Amino acid sequence: HIYVSKAAAKPQVEFDYDGPSMKTTVPGPRSKELMKQLGQIQNTGAINFFCNYEESKGNYLVDVDGNRMLDIYTQISSIPIGYNHPALLKVMANPNNLSTFVNRPALGILPPENFPDKITESLLSVAPSGMTRVQTMSCGACSNENAYKAIFIWYRNKERGQNTPTNEELNTSMINQAPGCPELSILSFMGGFHGRTLGCLATTHSKAIHKLDIPSFDWPVAPFPRLQYPLDEFTRENAEEEARCLEEVEDLIVKWRQKGKPVAGIVIEPIQAEGGDNHASPDFFRRLRNIARKHGCAFHVDEVQTGGGGTGKFWAHEHWGMDDPADIVSFSKKLLSGGYYHKDELQPDKPYRIFNTWMGDPSKNLFLSEVLNVIRRENLLEEVTRSGKALLNGLYELQAQYPSILSRARGQGTFCAIDAFDDATRDRILLKARDKGVLLGGCGDRSIRFRPALVFKEYHVNLFLNIFNDVLAQHK
Amino acid sequence: HIYVSKAAAKPQVEFDYDGPSMKTTVPGPRSKELMKQLGQIQNTGAINFFCNYEESKGNYLVDVDGNRMLDIYTQISSIPIGYNHPALLKVMANPNNLSTFVNRPALGILPPENFPDKITESLLSVAPSGMTRVQTMSCGACSNENAYKAIFIWYRNKERGQNTPTNEELNTSMINQAPGCPELSILSFMGGFHGRTLGCLATTHSKAIHKLDIPSFDWPVAPFPRLQYPLDEFTRENAEEEARCLEEVEDLIVKWRQKGKPVAGIVIEPIQAEGGDNHASPDFFRRLRNIARKHGCAFHVDEVQTGGGGTGKFWAHEHWGMDDPADIVSFSKKLLSGGYYHKDELQPDKPYRIFNTWMGDPSKNLFLSEVLNVIRRENLLEEVTRSGKALLNGLYELQAQYPSILSRARGQGTFCAIDAFDDATRDRILLKARDKGVLLGGCGDRSIRFRPALVFKEYHVNLFLNIFNDVLAQHK
Numbered sequence: 030h031i032y033v034s035k036a037a038a039k040p041q042v043e044f045d046y047d048g049p050s051m052k053t054t055v056p057g058p059r060s061k062e063l064m065k066q067l068g069q070i071q072n073t074g075a076i077n078f079f080c081n082y083e084e085s086k087g088n089y090l091v092d093v094d095g096n097r098m099l100d101i102y103t104q105i106s107s108i109p110i111g112y113n114h115p116a117l118l119k120v121m122a123n124p125n126n127l128s129t130f131v132n133r134p135a136l137g138i139l140p141p142e143n144f145p146d147k148i149t150e151s152l153l154s155v156a157p158s159g160m161t162r163v164q165t166m167s168c169g170a171c172s173n174e175n176a177y178k179a180i181f182i183w184y185r186n187k188e189r190g191q192n193t194p195t196n197e198e199l200n201t202s203m204i205n206q207a208p209g210c211p212e213l214s215i216l217s218f219m220g221g222f223h224g225r226t227l228g229c230l231a232t233t234h235s236k237a238i239h240k241l242d243i244p245s246f247d248w249p250v251a252p253f254p255r256l257q258y259p260l261d262e263f264t265r266e267n268a269e270e271e272a273r274c275l276e277e278v279e280d281l282i283v284k285w286r287q288k289g290k291p292v293a294g295i296v297i298e299p300i301q302a303e304g305g306d307n308h309a310s311p312d313f314f315r316r317l318r319n320i321a322r323k324h325g326c327a328f329h330v331d332e333v334q335t336g337g338g339g340t341g342k343f344w345a346h347e348h349w350g351m352d353d354p355a356d357i358v359s360f361s362k363k364l365l366s367g368g369y370y371h372k373d374e375l376q377p378d379k380p381y382r383i384f385n386t387w388m389g390d391p392s393k394n395l396f397l398s399e400v401l402n403v404i405r406r407e408n409l410l411e412e413v414t415r416s417g418k419a420l421l422n423g424l425y426e427l428q429a430q431y432p433s434i435l436s437r438a439r440g441q442g443t444f445c446a447i448d449a450f451d452d453a454t455r456d457r458i459l460l461k462a463r464d465k466g467v468l469l470g471g472c473g474d475r476s477i478r479f480r481p482a483l484v485f486k487e488y489h490v491n492l493f494l495n496i497f498n499d500v501l502a503q504h505k
Numbered sequence: 506h507i508y509v510s511k512a513a514a515k516p517q518v519e520f521d522y523d524g525p526s527m528k529t530t531v532p533g534p535r536s537k538e539l540m541k542q543l544g545q546i547q548n549t550g551a552i553n554f555f556c557n558y559e560e561s562k563g564n565y566l567v568d569v570d571g572n573r574m575l576d577i578y579t580q581i582s583s584i585p586i587g588y589n590h591p592a593l594l595k596v597m598a599n600p601n602n603l604s605t606f607v608n609r610p611a612l613g614i615l616p617p618e619n620f621p622d623k624i625t626e627s628l629l630s631v632a633p634s635g636m637t638r639v640q641t642m643s644c645g646a647c648s649n650e651n652a653y654k655a656i657f658i659w660y661r662n663k664e665r666g667q668n669t670p671t672n673e674e675l676n677t678s679m680i681n682q683a684p685g686c687p688e689l690s691i692l693s694f695m696g697g698f699h700g701r702t703l704g705c706l707a708t709t710h711s712k713a714i715h716k717l718d719i720p721s722f723d724w725p726v727a728p729f730p731r732l733q734y735p736l737d738e739f740t741r742e743n744a745e746e747e748a749r750c751l752e753e754v755e756d757l758i759v760k761w762r763q764k765g766k767p768v769a770g771i772v773i774e775p776i777q778a779e780g781g782d783n784h785a786s787p788d789f790f791r792r793l794r795n796i797a798r799k800h801g802c803a804f805h806v807d808e809v810q811t812g813g814g815g816t817g818k819f820w821a822h823e824h825w826g827m828d829d830p831a832d833i834v835s836f837s838k839k840l841l842s843g844g845y846y847h848k849d850e851l852q853p854d855k856p857y858r859i860f861n862t863w864m865g866d867p868s869k870n871l872f873l874s875e876v877l878n879v880i881r882r883e884n885l886l887e888e889v890t891r892s893g894k895a896l897l898n899g900l901y902e903l904q905a906q907y908p909s910i911l912s913r914a915r916g917q918g919t920f921c922a923i924d925a926f927d928d929a930t931r932d933r934i935l936l937k938a939r940d941k942g943v944l945l946g947g948c949g950d951r952s953i954r955f956r957p958a959l960v961f962k963e964y965h966v967n968l969f970l971n972i973f974n975d976v977l978a979q980h981k
Contacts (some may be wrong), residue, residue: 052549059618066621070629070638074856075613082608082617093618104611105862117607121597125559130606131593131872132558133841135580137551141558142535142569146540153546162546168643170650170861178719180599185718199713203695207715213720219679225861227704237675237685238857242661243654244689246721254600269613364863365609380550381714385646385701386581386838396607456776 045087045484048492049466050097052418057094071391077463085112088482088489090468096270098463098491100246102470106302106334106400106480107362108401110409114484118302118478125265125495131391136153136165136388152400153370155343157330157358158351160370165389168331169361169448170224176359176369177228180376181213187325191378213293214246214285216278218253220473221302222362223331232296235304235473239297249281249292254309258439261427271313275320294357295320295328302334305473306446308439311349318354327375330355336485337403350443365400366393375437409483415441416427420479421489423494431501434458437476443477446472454504461500467493509929520591521563521960524968525899526573527862533570553939557696564965566944575969578946582778582810582956583838585876590877590960605868612641612864618914620867629872631819631832632846634827641844641865645809645837646700651859652835652845653704653770656803657689658858659851662767663801670805687923689769691720692802694729696949697782697805699772708772711949725757730785733916735901747789751796758800762848764824770803770833771796775821778810781949782922786880787825788877794830801853801921806831810865813839815882817890817918824917841876842869857962885959891916895963896955899970907977912936913952923949923954930980937976943969 056064056078063079084091088111090100102350110116113227120126133143152163158216164179166172194209202209217223218293224230231246234360254271257263260321263440295317302308335345337360346354357375361367366389377383404410417440424438424447435449449455455475462469482488518529532540539555560567565589576584586592596602610617628639640655643649655785673794678685693699693708700706701715709715709721730747734740758768762859771793777783797804811821814837822830823891833851838841842865853859880886893916900914913924931951938945948954957965 046773063618063621065614067616070621070624071640072852072856075860077614079618080615082610083604085604085608090615104609104615107609107611107862112608113604114607118603121603121606122541127559127597128589130868131590132561132588133580133583134556134558135583137582137794138553139556140543140552141537142541143557144555145539147548148546155907164547165536168647168861168863170647171644171702174646177703178701181720182718194713194922195715198717199714202713202716202718203710204726205707205716205724209717210510210719225654226647226702227653227707228702231681231703234679237678238855239859239860240678241670241674241685242658242678243686243687244657246720248681250680262539264557272955311725337809376548380548381712382550383548384646386583387644392606454535 031043031205031247044113045111046089046097047181049089049099049496051466052095052463055094055096055098055463057092057096059093063093082112082362087111096466098466098468099489100468100480101375101470101479101485102336103187103480104472105362106339108482109130109337109365110403111231111484114227114388114403116403120395120399120505124134129395133387133390133392142419147391147394147398151394151401152257152364156370157344157355159316159353160358162373162376163370164383165394166369166405167369167387167389168367169359170226170229171332172221172333172359172361172369173296174226176329177215177296177376177385179369179371179375180215180294180356181211181388182382183327183375184213188376197362199238210254212290214248214290216249216251216281216285216292216295218251218296218297218301218439219298220301220307221296221298222301222303231291234489251281252276253304253307256378257309258437260439265315268312269312271309275313275316278317279324282320282326292324292326292404294329296331298385299335299348299446300340300441302478303396303472304451305476306439307473308441310395314346314349315351315352315499318351325488327356329357329359331359333359333361335444337411338413339363339444341410341417345444348370358488360390363487365397366390377488399472404483411482412486413442415480416485416487417445419490420445420493423490427494427498427501434504440479443479443485444480446476449477450473451475461504462497465494465496465500513944520589520830521587522573525565525575525972527940527942531568531572531939533568533572535569539569540949548691555705559589560681563587564961570941573941574963575943575946575962577955577957577969578801578944579956579958581838581946582815583865583906584958585813585841586879587727587958587960590879592879593872596871601872605871609863609866609868611862612867613860613884617867622876623867625872627870627877628840628844630877633820633822633831635829636834636846636848637745637845638849638852640859641696641842641870643863643865644843645835646702646860648809648835648837648843648845649699649772649807650704652703652805652833653691653772653848653878654806655833655845655847655851655853655859656691656770658688658853659803660689661687669909688766690724690766691759692727692761692768692771694727696777696783697774697835699775722916723766725761727754727757729780729783730789732784732901734913736784736786736915743786746787751789751792754793754796758796764775768800768802770805772805772807774807776809776816776915776917776920778954779948782915782954783949786883790822790825790830794947803832805833807834807835809835809837810837811920814886814889815918815920815956816837817886817893821920823915839952841873842866881961888962889959892957892961892963892966895925895966896921896969897967903970903974903977909912910977910980916955919955919957919961922952925951925953934980935965937980938973941972941976943972
């Protein structure tokens with residue numbers, strides 16, 4: 030297997046294990062027992078297995094049956110620097126931090142003394158280009174819900190020329206009617222995923238089962254480019270496909286304005302993640318951003334899954350190379366709690382318009398500060414770029430070797446994916462890999478997605494490629 | 506002031522202070538400085554002052570200017586047993602708990618080994634009557650959003666007779682259209698508050714500024730009874746008012762069914778909190794529950810603010826004295842993270858229909874277990890009942906003494922409120938009380954709400970009443 034370089038030395042990650050170690054098939058007997066117990070309380074249909082988080086370390090997740098797996102899914106892409114990182118354990122050991130965990134404040138009314146400093150040294154130290162303001166929230170869905178609200182408020186204030194609302198607006202808003210609750214819309218993309226609460230869900234179009242039976246808004250849905258990979262071999266075809274989608278976007282904006290439901294904002298992921306790891310070119314995003322500007326719509330980049338370094342840059346949209354890439358950027362997952370950055374003009378004019386009890390969680394920001402220190406100290410973004418190249422090259426070689434099983438390898442940094450022949454094949458491969466000690470995720474119809482932590486080194490890439498090759502060889 | 510009993514001994518709360526201690530007006534100079542700093546990052550219009558949570562203890566919140574206030578608002582009712590409770594600090598000191606803080610799992614797919622046990626000993630140990638199932642979430646809004654989704658899924662499954670959805674349903678759901686995204690509704694009440702994300706906001710009707718400019722659903726809004734207090738002096742008038750509201754509820758259910766937007770669920774707070782601490786009788790809720798059953802609507806009791814013991818029972822709806830009070834009960838705040846209990850039949854038929862990355866936070870459940878231990882060990886619900894009586898009697902006497910300023914004293918446990926003459930008077934009283942070392946909240950148009958922690962004893966009630974009397978005397 031020439032594609033598997035043995036050159037990369039085992040990295041000096043003192044808190045990592047040597048490799049996977051499997052005792053049972055997964056889920057093992059103890060997991061099955063616990064699944065039965067939890068089944069009395071919740072629907073357990075999505076549970077993979079139960080974990081021993083105490084014993085998990087670095088890139089390795091240990092389950093309750095003593096199986097140790099190389100984790101390339103990391104809790105749906107939400108563990109930034111591996112399990113039980115010593116730097117994070119140190120945060121817990123510091124007695125000065127105790128009170129932050131024990132007394133959760135209502136941040137919007139009674140923030141702790143160190144709150145401005147803490148968000149300056151954590152979230153604002155990695156603020157996207159052109160943004161000096163951030164609103165914290167507790168989770169990804171709440172982040173997008175409130176980002177949409179900020180967009181609607183901004184849009185209506187523009188429309189009414191910043192004048193105070195009329196009595197009719199105030200009164201009708203109380204009973205959900207226009208003009209107080211206007212018929213505005215957010216344009217989203219087929220295959221996009223922005224969360225599952227009712228506002229977010231109206232912009233999510235990844236799988237029917239997520240949306241079925243839930244009332245929604247009549248908001249426009251544009252096609253997302255369906256590109257051919259590798260991107261640099263299909264530049265002409267891909268450019269045509271992107272032009273088609275952009276044309277449709279403009280048509281929809283005009284059509285919805287005529288319908289009386291103007292598009293206040295456009296929301297998009299830099300890489301559609303849940304929808305199947307669909308990429309588009311920097312040029313596509315630049316043109317889309319211009320369309321948004323031309324039509325007076327806010328441009329909202331949802332970095333909930335792509336943000337935090339997995340693409341080799343801290344924000345995936347930095348790959349577009351623009352000074353002014355977005356009006357609003359939402360985040361969660363690897364950032365450990367949610368929120369959004371925004372341009373100054375997207376800050377609501379009055380207090381309590383964007384508000385809830387907790388407005389985030391300072392204890393998560395404590396951890397985030399430390400995560401960012403580790404990323405800087407250990408040059409993890411460069412590491413991700415290096416591991417990502419090795420991973421993508423390995424996937425290219427595997428799809429060349431197994432063309433009847435694999436296709437469409439693609440990725441940026443370690444944020445990679447590859448397609449299986451069909452969904453049944455994909456699911457079988459995922460289970461076999463797991464039984465051999467590699468934990469992966471699925472997305473879209475038949476894609477396998479790679480979402481390792483930022484401490485996933487070339488060494489781990491090679492480990493993975495060897496195991497994955499075995500899985501594929503046996504599958505054949 | 507005969508209404509101020511000096512009899513109650515200072516309670517043995519070793520971690521409490523003696524009383525308020527004020528150094529500056531509030532916000533003091535340091536708070537103002539920090540407000541300016543934070544103003545560069547966020548809208549600070551709702552910030553009261555900045556806090557020193559390290560120095561805060563028990564019922565006392567200390568600010569960054571060294572002012573120590575008796576806290577009767579407790580971070581919008583979300584601090585259950587006071588600041589820096591020794592039992593919670595002990596949770597942090599236990600090395601076995603470290604990993605729960607450092608490794609936040611994706612609970613829906615990879616829960617920790619102790620997850621079934623932990624929710625059994627925490628959330629399920631206080632489950633409302635008739636409920637053995639609980640879904641955890643991260644905050645109050647997400648809890649209600651997902652509770653509504655569970656209601657819609659349950660309702661549509663009933664309608665289609667549990668058959669699998671049609672292709673037309675699956676396809677239309679992807680573009681937000683019926684029949685896949687059906688025109689179902691949730692009936693809510695004028696003055697109700699259920700959160701600020703788009704689904705929740707369609708059922709929130711407390712203040713226009715919360716709803717203005719945000720698109721909404723055409724869902725029915727019923728009048729909430731406007732009762733006269735004290736309740737036992739106006740039983741006939743109040744019963745008439747409640748009958749009027751219930752009649753309107755049934756009319757709306759019929760009307761919305763005819764409109765093609767059937768009511769799948771009714772959502773209500775046991776005491777309308779944000780909307781102005783509006784009470785209704787147990788009889789009202791019993792009849793409403795029966796109306797829901799008669800029309801096939803789920804009955805959702807929102808205990809986000811009322812739950813956790815403030816009314817003297819763990820759930821406010823326990824005061825109704827029913828075996829089968831609800832189909833779904835949502836919570837957050839004093840429970841330290843969000844979620845909802847539900848009847849078996851409200852569990853979705855398939856996985857991933859109610860889902861997100863984190864699905865709650867086990868580190869908050871660790872604290873909750875300990876909070877519940879303290880509540881039991883120290884009989885805090887009895888204490889609340891006792892303090893609540895003293896507080897309400899004190900408020901009755903104050904409103905008798907200052908009839909031109911105060912009226913409509915009301916409450917259950919320490920979950921009390923009183924109305925000021927108008928909103929300007931209310932706001933002035935709140936600020937004056939704060940400068941004298943008592944932190945209170947407002948709600949509705951002109952109400953003052955009391956939301957102390959469960960460790961607020963008769964001693965603290967008397968302390969408060971004395972200070973409040975001074976404020977009112979000076980106001981006159």
